[in-house]
Amino acid sequence: xxxxxxxxxxxxxxxxxxxxxxxxxxxxxxxxxxxxxxxxxxxxxxxxxxxxxxxxxxxxxxxxxxxxxxxxxxxxxxxxxxxxxxxxxxxxxxxxxxxxxxxxxxxxxxxxxxxxxxxxxxxxxxxxxxxxxxxxxxxxxxxxxxxxxxxxxxxxxxxxxxxxxxxxxxxxxxxxxxxxxxxxxxxxxxxxxxxxxxxxxxxxxxxxxxxxxxxxxxxxxxxxxxxxxxxxxxxxxxxxxxxxx
Ligand SMILES: O=C(O)c1cc(=O)[nH]c(=O)n1[C@@H]1O[C@H](COP(=O)(O)O)[C@@H](O)[C@H]1O
Numbered sequence: 001x002x003x004x005x006x007x008x009x010x011x012x013x014x015x016x017x018x019x020x021x022x023x024x025x026x027x028x029x030x031x032x033x034x035x036x037x038x039x040x041x042x043x044x045x046x047x048x049x050x051x052x053x054x055x056x057x058x059x060x061x062x063x064x065x066x067x068x069x070x071x072x073x074x075x076x077x078x079x080x081x082x083x084x085x086x087x088x089x090x091x092x093x094x095x096x097x098x099x100x101x102x103x104x105x106x107x108x109x110x111x112x113x114x115x116x117x118x119x120x121x122x123x124x125x126x127x128x129x130x131x132x133x134x135x136x137x138x139x140x141x142x143x144x145x146x147x148x149x150x151x152x153x154x155x156x157x158x159x160x161x162x163x164x165x166x167x168x169x170x171x172x173x174x175x176x177x178x179x180x181x182x183x184x185x186x187x188x189x190x191x192x193x194x195x196x197x198x199x200x201x202x203x204x205x206x207x208x209x210x211x212x213x214x215x216x217x218x219x220x221x222x223x224x225x226x227x228x229x230x231x232x233x234x235x236x237x238x239x240x241x242x243x244x245x
Contacts, residue, residue: 004213009243010036012213013236014065014189016223017057018042022049026056031233032226033060038090040221042067054087063090065189065221069128071095074105081109081125086118091189093169096127096156103127103163124187126167127160129153129174132192135204149205150174154181161186169221171205172212179216191221195239198225210242 004012015032017039019025025045032039039062041054046068054064066089070077077094084092094106103125110122130139130152139145145152153174158181160168167187170178175188192206200206201224212220222239229235 004244006240006244007036009213009240010236011038012217012219012243013037013239014040014219014221015226015232015236016040016042016067016191016221017227018044018223019227020044020048022053022056025049025053028227028232029057029060029062031231032236033062035233035236037236038063038065038219040065040067040223043069051087054089058088064088065090065219066092066123069093069095070106071098072102074101077102078105078109078112081106082113082118085110085113085123088119089123091124091126093126093128093189094165096129096160096168100159100163103160103165107164124166126169126187126189127156127163127165129156129160129168129170132171132190132205133202150177154178157182157186167218172207172215172217172220173205175212175215175217184216187218188216189219189221190217191223193220193222193225195225195242208242209239210245213243 015037017025039057070080106125113119114122139149153170154177157168157178161182169189171192172190178188192203194200194206196208226232226235
């Protein structure tokens with residue numbers, strides 16, 4: 001794999017803007033404007049700053065992954081998906097654990113918003129499989145799912161594909177198994193990225209940016225290694241160099 005251009009590598013990076021408010025988020029985003037990377041808006045920022053932060057980041061030219069991990073009854077998820085689609089995001093996620101009817105409802109909500117003329121185009125919808133902070137013992141002994149983490153991830157990926165979703169969130173360690181089960185065109189969006197020497201924090205199933213690219217992932221979700229750096233643009237630059245080596 002690899003042999004990526006810098007532009008191609010940047011287009012694979014989704015920066016997790018886990019910041020407490022709009023000004024803290026924009027302080028980071030402004031340093032990365034024009035880099036070609038995506039912005040991921042998650043719960044911390046969205047619950048504080050609301051939909052306007054999405055419009056603001058779109059206005060700065062970023063593609064947006066809205067990470068609200070919907071997990072509810074199908075009717076509620078359908079409505080949530082309609083609202084998210086109207087916002088004009090490029091990609092959003094739901095929990096695979098909600099099952100096929102719930103995931104299909106998300107796709108229906110997207111289609112309804114597009115058919116009503118409320119959105120120019122349909123965002124991609126992906127399913128969270130097993131959180132990258134989950135390890136084998138937690139999966140088996142706390143969550144109560146038997147088998148390996150990889151088995152559980154692939155199981156959710158197959159359900160997501162059946163429901164009509166375009167991909168999944170998983171760790172880079174499971175990319176090969178997901179692609180083998182669902183095809184290379186089924187998108188893998190992978191957090192759990194840690195450059196060598198950077199603290200893993202609460203992440204468990206991790207790889208370096210270079211190994212994630214070699215493993216064939218489509219998108220690398222990277223938060224603290226960039227947003228927590230003294231110079232986020234320089235941190236991104238170092239990661240891009242590793243990805244294009
Ligand atoms: O859906 C996600 O984006 C997600 C799923 C998952 O399994 N693990 C995971 O870390 N994430 C998100 O990816 C980002 C990772 O951030 P860092 O650990 O700071 O690089 C966070 O915003 C998480 O909410």
